[in-house]
Each structure stands twice: as C-alpha cells, then as structure tokens.
Amino acid sequence: xxxxxxxxxxxxxxxxxxxxxxxxxxxxxxxxxxxxxxxxxxxxxxxxxxxxxxxxxxxxxxxxxxxxxxxxxxxxxxxxx
Amino acid sequence: xxxxxxxxxxxxxxxxxxxxxxxxxxxxxxxxxxxxxxxxxxxxxxxxxxxxxxxxxxxxxxxxxxxxxxxxxxxxxxxxxxxxxxxxxxxxxxxxxxxxxxxxxxxxxxxxxxxxxxxxxxxxxxxxxxxxxxxxxxxxxxxxxxxxxxxxxxxxxxxxxxxxxxxxxxxxxxxxxxxxxxxxxxxxxxxxxxxxxxxxxxxxxxxxxxxxxxxxxxxxxxxxxxxxxxxxxxxxxxxxxxxxxxxxxxxxxxxxxxxxxxxxxxxxxxxxxxxxxxxxxxxxxxxxxxxxxxxxxxxxxxxxxxxxxxxxxxxxxxxxxxxxxxxxxxxxxxxxxxxxxxxxxxxxxxxxxxxxxxxxxxxxxxxxxxxxxxxxxxxxxxxxxxxxxxxxxxxxxxxxxxxxxxxxxxxxxxxxxxxxxxxxxxxxxxxxxxxxxxxxxxxxxxxxxxxxxxxxxxxxxxxxxxxxxxxxxxxxxxxxxxxxxxxxxxxxxxxxxxxxxxxxxxxxxxxxxxxxxxxxxxxxxxxxxxxxxxxxxxxxxxxxxxxxxxxxxxx
Numbered sequence: 001x002x003x004x005x006x007x008x009x010x011x012x013x014x015x016x017x018x019x020x021x022x023x024x025x026x027x028x029x030x031x032x033x034x035x036x037x038x039x040x041x042x043x044x045x046x047x048x049x050x051x052x053x054x055x056x057x058x059x060x061x062x063x064x065x066x067x068x069x070x071x072x073x074x075x076x077x078x079x080x081x
Numbered sequence: 082x083x084x085x086x087x088x089x090x091x092x093x094x095x096x097x098x099x100x101x102x103x104x105x106x107x108x109x110x111x112x113x114x115x116x117x118x119x120x121x122x123x124x125x126x127x128x129x130x131x132x133x134x135x136x137x138x139x140x141x142x143x144x145x146x147x148x149x150x151x152x153x154x155x156x157x158x159x160x161x162x163x164x165x166x167x168x169x170x171x172x173x174x175x176x177x178x179x180x181x182x183x184x185x186x187x188x189x190x191x192x193x194x195x196x197x198x199x200x201x202x203x204x205x206x207x208x209x210x211x212x213x214x215x216x217x218x219x220x221x222x223x224x225x226x227x228x229x230x231x232x233x234x235x236x237x238x239x240x241x242x243x244x245x246x247x248x249x250x251x252x253x254x255x256x257x258x259x260x261x262x263x264x265x266x267x268x269x270x271x272x273x274x275x276x277x278x279x280x281x282x283x284x285x286x287x288x289x290x291x292x293x294x295x296x297x298x299x300x301x302x303x304x305x306x307x308x309x310x311x312x313x314x315x316x317x318x319x320x321x322x323x324x325x326x327x328x329x330x331x332x333x334x335x336x337x338x339x340x341x342x343x344x345x346x347x348x349x350x351x352x353x354x355x356x357x358x359x360x361x362x363x364x365x366x367x368x369x370x371x372x373x374x375x376x377x378x379x380x381x382x383x384x385x386x387x388x389x390x391x392x393x394x395x396x397x398x399x400x401x402x403x404x405x406x407x408x409x410x411x412x413x414x415x416x417x418x419x420x421x422x423x424x425x426x427x428x429x430x431x432x433x434x435x436x437x438x439x440x441x442x443x444x445x446x447x448x449x450x451x452x453x454x455x456x457x458x459x460x461x462x463x464x465x466x467x468x469x470x471x472x473x474x475x476x477x478x479x480x481x482x483x484x485x486x487x488x489x490x491x492x493x494x495x496x497x498x499x500x501x502x503x504x505x506x507x508x509x510x511x512x513x514x515x516x517x518x519x520x521x522x523x524x525x526x527x528x529x530x531x532x533x534x535x536x537x538x539x540x541x542x543x544x545x546x547x548x549x550x551x552x553x554x555x556x557x558x559x560x561x562x563x564x565x566x567x568x569x570x571x572x573x574x575x576x577x578x579x580x581x582x583x584x585x586x587x588x589x590x591x592x593x594x595x596x597x598x599x600x601x602x603x604x605x606x607x608x609x610x611x612x613x614x615x616x617x618x619x620x621x622x623x624x625x626x627x628x629x630x631x632x633x634x635x636x
Contacts (some may be wrong), residue, residue, distance in 0.1 A: 014215060026208065059387075059390075063387050064389050068212045
C-alpha cells in the first residue's frame with residue numbers, strides 16, 4: 001500500500017468536497033486524513049488529502065482534475081517521505 | 082408592467098434558455114415538484130414528448146443526442162421521478178453522451194425535512210453525471226443552465242443534471258434574460274507533440290488502428306477515414322466505434338474484443354503498434370489485460386487526459402481534438418506484407434451464413450435487414466445476444482446510425498432510444514433490434530410510439546430466454562440454468578396490437594425475406610417477432626479473463 005498526500009485547490013462551489021471524496025473512494029483510494037478550509041475572500045478552497053492505495057497516484061490526480069470545480073491538484077512528495 | 086402581463090418566472094426562464102441553446106424537443110414526465118415548469122411548457126415553443134416512465138425519457142434523450150449530435154434534454158419531478166432518470170444518466174456517462182436533465186425539487190424550505198417525494202438527487206447525481214447543480218437562488222438559474230449545456234458538450238461529453246426547487250421555479254426573475262454569449266470551453270490542452278508518435282509509426286512493421294466511440298463524438302469521421310486511407314493501416318473497431326471506419330475499407334477487420342471477429346482479435350494480438358483513437362481499453366475489448374496485444378507499443382489519441390495510461394501505458398499520447406491531431410500523423414506507410422496478411426485473415430475468417438434446417442438464424446436475419454434498410458437508417462439495440470449479433474452482422478456508415486448501450490450495457494435502452502432517434506430524424510428509418518428479455522424492460526414506451534405515431538420498426542429476436550446469461554450458464558456455470566427461462570413471455574403480437582402497432586411473428590427461414598420487406602415498406606410502427614432456437618450462441622466468444630486469441634468458436 002502506497003501513501004500519498006494531495007494538495008487540491010478548488011473553487012468554493014456546491015458539494016465540491018463530496019465530489020472529491022466520492023471520486024477518491026470510487027477510484028480505489030483509502031482516505032487516511034483530510035484538512036479543508038475556504039478563503040471566504042477569494043472563494044477558493046484548499047484541501048489536503050492523505051490517501052493510500054496499491055494504484056499509482058496519477059490515476060487519482062487525473063480523475064480529480066476532471067471535476068469541473070478543481071483549479072489544481074498537486075502531489076506533495078515531501079509529505080510522503 | 083400592466084396587471085395582465087406575467088412576470089418572468091424561473092420556470093419560464095428555463096424554456097427561454099433552452100430555446101437559446103436551440104432545444105426544440107424535450108422528453109419527460111410531470112409530477113408535483115415540477116408542475117410550475119410544466120405550466121410554463123404550456124406557453125413555450127419547445128415540443129415535449131411525454132414518455133411513460135422517466136427512464137424512458139432519459140433514454141429517449143440519449144437516443145436523440147446520439148442520432149442528431151445535439152444535446153438531449155429530459156425532465157422529471159422530484160423523488161421517484163428523479164431516481165428513475167439515474168439509469169439513463171449512468172448510461173450517458175458511460176458512453177459520453179451530452180444530456181441535460183432537469184429535475185424538480187421540493188421547495189428550499191422543505192429540503193432536508195424528508196418531505197413528500199423528496200430525495201437528495203443532487204447527492205445521488207455525483208456518481209452518474211459529468212456534473213450537477215442545485216439552484217438555490219433565482220439569480221443563479223440562467224447562468225447554471227448555460228453552464229449545464231457548456232459542460233455537457235465540452236471536452237469529453239456527458240450528462241449534466243440541474244435540480245430546481247419548486248420555489249425557484251415560481252420565483253420572479255430579476256432583470257431580463259441576457260443574450261447567449263459564446264460559451265467558454267474550459268477544456269484547454271497544450272498542442273500535441275507528435276514527434277515520438279511519428280517515430281513509432283515509421284518503425285512499425287505490423288501497426289493497427291483501434292477505433293473507439295471518441296471518433297464519432299469528436300465529429301472526426303472524415304479525418305479518421307483520411308488517416309486510414311493515407312496510412313493504409315488495417316483497422317478494427319470497438320462496439321461504440323462501429324460506423325466510424327469506412328465500411329468499404331478493405332483493410333477494415335470488424336469489431337474486436339469479447340465477441341469480435343476472429344480476424345480482428347488475431348491481428349491485434351499479433352500487431353507491433355496499436356494506434357488507439359478515442360478508445361479506452363475497456364475490459365470487453367482487451368480480455369485479459371496483461372495479455373492484450375502483448376508485443377505492441379501504443380499510441381493513444383484522446384480528449385480525456387484521465388484515459389491515458391488508465392488501463393494500458395501509452396508509449397506516445399496525443400491529447401486533444403482528433404480533428405486537429407489525426408492529420409498530423411497521416412503519413413504513407415510501407416507495411417505491405419502486414420496488410421496482405423490482414424487481408425488474408427479477412428478472407429479466411431469471413432462470416433459463414435450457411436445454417437442447416439428451417440430454424441431462423443438471427444445473424445442472417447440481421448445481415449438481410451442491414452442489406453435492405455434504406456440509406457441513413459438508424460439502428461438501436463437493447464443488450465444481450467441480439468446486440469452482439471447486430472454489431473457483428475450489420476453494416477453502418479456512421480456511428481450516429483448505430484445506437485447501442487456500450488459502456489453500461491443497459492437492457493431497456495433500445496425502444497426509448499429509438500423514440501428519441503425518430504423524433505430527431507423524422508424522415509429516416511429507425512429500427513430497434515431487441516430481445517425478448519430487454520424488450521420487456523421498457524415496454525411501456527410502446528405507448529410513446531403510439532401517442533406520437535412514430536414509425537419505429539422493432540425487430541424482436543425471441544428465444545424465450547435471457548439468451549446471453551443462458552449462454553454463459555451453459556458455458557461457464559455447468560449448464561445450471563438459473564432464472565433465465567422466459568417461456569411465460571406475453572403474446573408479443575397481441576401486446577403490440579394493443580398499442581396500435583402492426584405486428585407479425587415468423588418462425589421459419591422461408592418467411593424471413595418477405596417479412597423484412599413488409600416491415601420496411603410499412604408506413605407506421607411495426608413489430609417483427611423473430612423466433613429463434615433457444616440454444617443459439619454468439620460466436621466467437623473470448624471467455625472472461627482470457628487473452629483475445631483464445632476465443633471459443635461455434636462447435
């Protein structure tokens with residue numbers, strides 16, 4: 001099982017967090033931890049997602065990127081050391 | 082404003098926006114929480130087709146979209162109306178079909194209170210739509226509806242749901258409706274670098290073109306055919322890709338995969354370069370994935386970044402619009418020995434329609450319908466043996482002329498999809514190929530055919546079985562025939578007649594030709610029930626989790 005940490009930047013739109021969690025589960029990743037907050041000024045949300053899976057993280061990054069309200073998805077390689 | 086003038090409401094705004102997007106026809110079913118929208122429909126220029134189940138409305142919208150290239154639109158009320166749409170939306174998601182679904186919702190004040198006919202369709206939509214919205218402010222409604230159409234059509238197409246609470250439907254719109262501005266396509270991909278792909282193509286001695294449904298969705302049929310002609314590549318098609326390749330192309334080897342032709346599967350297993358175009362290495366295509374095209378490098382063309390390396394690593398990926406990217410790789414190739422080998426396989430493994438006895442042979446019936454149907458006919462299918470026989474033995478010159486539930490494999494698709502296709506193409510012959518299992522799954526849509534006098538032709542391949550499951554039970558479950566006997570089917574002729582649909586049953590080969598001609602010449606809707614032997618199987622068959630060159634064949 002590989003552990004990964006994602007930094008996801010989103011537009012603060014309806015159910016964006018639910019969409020990310022649904023895709024993460026469906027694509028075969030376990031959620032081990034999460035931090036989420038919204039900048040009410042910019043209306044941009046930031047989500048840190050700690051996940052684990054046998055599958056390569058690129059599969060999940062590509063699927064999260066397909067969601068309409070996503071601005072950016074980064075894999076935090078330093079956090080995985 | 083005088084007292085007689087009606088202020089624009091959310092419900093009437095909906096139809097204004099639909100008309101801005103060129104929507105002429107919608108499919109739906111009214112109910113409590115969508116009544117203001119149906120009231121506004123009364124005054125609108127949009128034509129509504131009342132289906133007899135919301136699933137029928139969703140599939141009709143899918144059939145409409147697939148047959149016409151336009152966005153299909155369906156309407157349903159809250160609760161059960163909305164949940165009944167879900168199968169159709171899932172089908173549209175799996176096959177990347179642009180559909181906009183509008184659902185009524187209980188009033189915002191009642192939401193979250195387990196109100197009558199309340200369901201969280203917004204939550205349910207997450208897994209079965211490309212995107213979804215719930216409108217909680219009347220000022221957002223127009224923008225949300227415009228976004229719904231943009232998202233349905235941009236990049237890889239798909240279904241979008243807009244849930245509109247009843248109080249938003251009756252709320253007064255502030256200001257006027259803005260003119261439609263050009264929709265921004267959010268999907269922006271960097272220009273493709275084709276250098277690596279060109280090198281792979283030049284080095285290959287046994288390359289093959291693997292064509293998927295993305296070609297038709299990208300409206301890149303001409304570009305694909307030019308590409309095939311210039312390169313001279315042998316080519317194979319997925320189920321959803323059927324019709325994209327020129328059927329006259331002598332290097333076309335047919336469908337690949339579980340029920341693909343022997344020639345196409347052997348060629349793909351043998352190739353040294355697989356050029357996937359708008360295809361996604363689906364499990365029904367690849368068989369055992371790690372033994373699929375084991376010696377091939379892969380060039381993958383797609384609009385969807387997430388399809389690259391999802392099931393098979395690409396040696397070169399070309400992301401973006403096929404219309405732009407295919408010509409960049411169209412170079413003549415020196416692969417004559419390979420082409421000769423593929424031609425020989427086409428000859429060696431051609432379909433054999435010799436069939437002893439008087440019992441009707443479904444593949445021969447479907448081939449004869451294909452030969453006799455007028456040009457630009459559109460065929461829909463349900464799911465099962467008849468679907469695979471149609472894919473194998475009918476010839477299509479455009480993907481919009483063959484509508485089948487490919488990704489989701491949804492029984493009950495064929496009849497309502499034919500309704501949608503006939504509405505979008507009133508002058509074309511629309512033929513629904515169904516099976517006796519699938520037919521009963523949306524049989525209520527015969528009433529829609531009757532209501533609108535749609536001249537849909539239905540060919541019911543009847544073995545009084547759930548034939549494909551029965552075939553698998555015989556082959557892979559020791560003949561333990563569990564719940565696949567349908568000997569108690571209704572009298573289909575009497576059933577069709579109850580909906581004012583002319584019908585005929587045939588049981589012998591000698592009756593086939595005249596029956597097909599009568600059906601095709603009949604002005605109105607027609608049902609042709611074709612009785613076949615319950616033991617007939619679909620061949621070839623690649624067993625599950627098996628390499629595609631280890632197919633089972635007729636014994």
